[in-house]
Amino acid sequence: MEDAINTLVSQFKTYAGKDGSSSTLSKEEFHSLVISQLPNFVKNTSDPAAIDQLMGSLDENNDGELTFLEFWQLIGKLAGKQGGFSQ
Structure with a gap:
């Protein structure tokens, strides 16, 4: 996991x-x-509106940029879904 x-x-x-x-x-x-x-994990990457929506959902302070902790939310969601842990 460290790697x-x-x-x-x-x-x-x-x-x-x-x-x-x-x-x-x-x-x-x-x-x-x-x-x-x-x-293979994020759909509609060619659609600018989809990227805007995804980024907006992660950007907690609405500054138009993602910190590592904001980005980490996406990793957690994707890992949960991949592992079958999402509801």
Whole structure:
């Protein structure tokens, strides 16, 4: 599990650092990460409205960017669904 955590943190930082702040994902960075790293887990990645809706559901403080903790919500939901833990 340690390798998985290290990979998640590393990938977040890689994508977050592309357009400025390495501690948050912009909409473009988030979209790029989802397309590249989660193509089989996130549906409708080619639909900008779907990405906006997904990001909006994660962006708790509505600042237009995702912190790692906000992003982590998505990972938890996807892992829960993949493991059959979602309701």
